[in-house]
Amino acid sequence: MTLRFRRHAAYSAPLALEPLRGGTLVAAAIAISTANFMQTLDLTIANVAVPTIAGDLGVSPDMGTWMLTSFATPLAVMLPLTGWLAQRFGQVRLFRLSVVLFIATSMLCGLAPSFGALIALRALQGAASGPITALSQALLVAVFPAAKRNKALAVWQTTTFIAPVLGPIAGGWITDNIAWPWIFYINVPAGAAVLAIMMRTLGGRDNPTRKLPVDAVGLVLLALSFGSFQLMLDRGQNLDWFAATPIRVLAAMGLVSLVALVLWELTELHPIVDLKLFGDLNFLAGTVAVTVGFGVYYAALVLVPLWLQTQQGYTATWAGIATAPLGLAGIVVAPLIGRIQHRVDPRGFATLALVGWAAASLWRMHFDTDVPLDEIAANSLLMGTATAFFITPLVSLSLAALPRERLPAASGLQNALRRIGTSVATSLAPTYFERRARVHSTYLVDRLAPFDRGFSDWIERLRHAGLSRDAALASIAKTVDAQAHMLALDDFSGGCALLFAATLVIVWLARHRRAI
Numbered sequence: 001m002t003l004r005f006r007r008h009a010a011y012s013a014p015l016a017l018e019p020l021r022g023g024t025l026v027a028a029a030i031a032i033s034t035a036n037f038m039q040t041l042d043l044t045i046a047n048v049a050v051p052t053i054a055g056d057l058g059v060s061p062d063m064g065t066w067m068l069t070s071f072a073t074p075l076a077v078m079l080p081l082t083g084w085l086a087q088r089f090g091q092v093r094l095f096r097l098s099v100v101l102f103i104a105t106s107m108l109c110g111l112a113p114s115f116g117a118l119i120a121l122r123a124l125q126g127a128a129s130g131p132i133t134a135l136s137q138a139l140l141v142a143v144f145p146a147a148k149r150n151k152a153l154a155v156w157q158t159t160t161f162i163a164p165v166l167g168p169i170a171g172g173w174i175t176d177n178i179a180w181p182w183i184f185y186i187n188v189p190a191g192a193a194v195l196a197i198m199m200r201t202l203g204g205r206d207n208p209t210r211k212l213p214v215d216a217v218g219l220v221l222l223a224l225s226f227g228s229f230q231l232m233l234d235r236g237q238n239l240d241w242f243a244a245t246p247i248r249v250l251a252a253m254g255l256v257s258l259v260a261l262v263l264w265e266l267t268e269l270h271p272i273v274d275l276k277l278f279g280d281l282n283f284l285a286g287t288v289a290v291t292v293g294f295g296v297y298y299a300a301l302v303l304v305p306l307w308l309q310t311q312q313g314y315t316a317t318w319a320g321i322a323t324a325p326l327g328l329a330g331i332v333v334a335p336l337i338g339r340i341q342h343r344v345d346p347r348g349f350a351t352l353a354l355v356g357w358a359a360a361s362l363w364r365m366h367f368d369t370d371v372p373l374d375e376i377a378a379n380s381l382l383m384g385t386a387t388a389f390f391i392t393p394l395v396s397l398s399l400a401a402l403p404r405e406r407l408p409a410a411s412g413l414q415n416a417l418r419r420i421g422t423s424v425a426t427s428l429a430p431t432y433f434e435r436r437a438r439v440h441s442t443y444l445v446d447r448l449a450p451f452d453r454g455f456s457d458w459i460e461r462l463r464h465a466g467l468s469r470d471a472a473l474a475s476i477a478k479t480v481d482a483q484a485h486m487l488a489l490d491d492f493s494g495g496c497a498l499l500f501a502a503t504l505v506i507v508w509l510a511r512h513r514r515a516i
Contacts, residue, residue: 017091017207017404019145024201028143029155031197035099036136037159038187038194039129042071042106044167045183049175056180057115070119071126072423073230077223078130079416080273083409084215085131090206091142091408095135096198101128103191110181133160134412141399141407143202153392154337160391164301169320207405218272221261228254229420233427241431274409277402285510286398287414289350293390293503295421296496297357299429300383301326303492304364306430308376311485312369322373325381333388345512346393353393354504356386361497365490369482397510429492436488437481444480 020028046053046067053067054060085094105125112118137156144152174182232250239247265271278284305323308314314322337349360382367375395414402410448455462472 017139017142017202017205020143020201021145025143027197028201029140029152031194031201032095032136032139032143033155033159034190035095035102035132035194036156037163038190039102039132039136040160040163041167041170042125042129042187043075044164045171045174046071049171049180049183052175053118053180054115057112057118059115066119067115067122070122072234072419073227074123074127075130076226076230076416076419076423078127079134079412079419080222080409081219082131082134082412083274083406084212084270084272086135086138086207086408087210087405088212090209091135091139092198092202092206094131095139096195098128098131098135099191099194099198102132103188103195104128106184106187106191110184131412133415134408137395137411137415138407139202142207142404150337150392150396151339153395154339157388157391157395164298168305169324172320212270215265215268215270215272218261218265218268221257221264222272225254225257225261226416226420228257230423233423236427237431273413274406277406277410277413280401282401282510283398283410283414285506286394287417289503289506289510290391290394290398290414291417291421292499292506293354293357293394294418295425296499296503297383297387297390298422299425300361300364300493300496302426303429303433303489304376304380307433307485307489311482318373322376323380325377326384326387328381328384333385337388337392346397347507347510347512349389349393350397350507351504353386353388353390354500354507356382356389358497358500360386361493361500364493365497367486367489369486394507397512432495433485433488433492436491437484440487441480441484444484448476448480 019025050067082094089097102125105121105128109118109121109125112121137153140152140156141149171183174180174186228250232247232254235250236247241247242251261273262275265273265275278287301323305314305319308319308322360379363379363382367379398414399407399410458476459469459472462475463469467475
């Protein structure tokens with residue numbers, strides 16, 4: 001009896017998670033990347049549908065933004081938890097479970113009968129999708145042979161960068177031409193295909209697991225700090241930031257809980273967040289560079305379409321067309337980078353990315369209000385091409401010296417900080433943009449003196465064009481506002497160039513270790 005039991009136990013134990021080859025490797029890579037694409041797409045696909053969803057469910061558009069917050073906050077909390085969960089349950093098992101829950105919550109979001117139900121379900125969807133991003137990166141690294149790790153990261157990067165660009169376009173089209181629930185329903189068939197492929201390619205394979213005690217204190221502090229900061233960033237613009245008491249309270253809660261989290265996790269035997277990863281110089285430098293560099297890039301990704309729609313008269317569709325080369329360039333360039341990266345110092349590739357981003361930012365500083373669509377698209381193409389050289393080399397550099405069992409924790413922590421970086425950037429960029437526009441507007445208006453000859457001639461030309469005096473003044477005010485926002489975009493672009501230069505310095509603090 002004992003002998004039979006031992007044989008059964010040995011037979012049922014999962015095989016080690018080792019590199020794959022041939023068609024099995026290709027199928028697994030497609031499935032894992034598709035799951036990451038679905039999860040990343042959901043970060044932005046609902047953005048343009050907020051007014052429609054809010055109207056259908058009987059709430060104001062301002063309340064509708066809680067649908068975005070409810071997804072992002074649990075996601076940010078779950079990312080650094082991925083390492084602990086993967087050790088406890090296994091990377092493959094956790095990934096499959098996350099995909100199953102993501103499919104189920106996506107379906108339920110589309111069926112939500114009320115706004116309150118949608119908020120709760122979006123929170124569950126965000127929590128379920130948290131491990132997908134971190135584990136997709138870790139699993140791709142695990143299933144690809146060591147010599148092809150860069151190709152794995154190139155595949156991951158491509159899906160990560162394309163999805164945020166396609167999200168608003170796809171969300172707008174689905175909302176206008178079908179119905180908003182379908183922005184959630186589309187996850188169901190794709191998720192089912194991912195699960196089917198993973199069962200065939202990774203069925204019975206997983207990393208060794210071990211039972212770890214739950215770091216309850218760390219979990220509470222993590223949720224409190226991330227949740228407070230995420231709410232502060234999401235509500236800051238509407239509440240005028242620190243002029244509002246709720247924002248000050250959230251900032252204080254977030255800061256205190258973050259400090260407590262760091263102190264607790266450094267002394268905890270089984271921490272929820274493995275802060276000792278930062279003891280590796282490459283991981284520290286790579287993570288800081290990814291957080292800052294990608295955050296600044298994402299700020300431009302958000303602000304340029306906003307400027308096109310609010311100041312240049314572009315529709316959402318045409319703004320998407322103008323910035324679409326951001327994602328298209330990544331599709332073409334990223335796989336090529338993956339093929340040759342093992343022969344090149346990744347810091348050199350990251351340098352090309354940051355120099356390209358800085359060049360695009362300096363180029364954008366010379367835009368004017370008559371900038372043509374093709375120049376905006378060309379600028380986006382440069383930004384997108386440079387992007388393909390950024391994440392893959394830095395992630396590879398960050399993870400090069402870490403053992404496989406620490407990859408989920410490292411990937412989860414790095415992705416969590418990257419998400420925080422993008423949240424900070426996308427919250428602060430519009431605020432900076434509008435405040436700089438007010439400053440420039442004040443200076444421009446001061447130069448429009450009633451007895452100034454140029455100002456008088458301007459009004460007369462408008463009067464001769466058939467406008468009344470009030471209409472002429474309104475036209476001048478509109479022009480001044482457009483010029484003020486143009487100057488604000490120039491300031492923003494100059495600041496981006498400086499931050500990219502600072503990130504370049506951080507990149508070269510890391511040390512290059514060639515893969516064997």
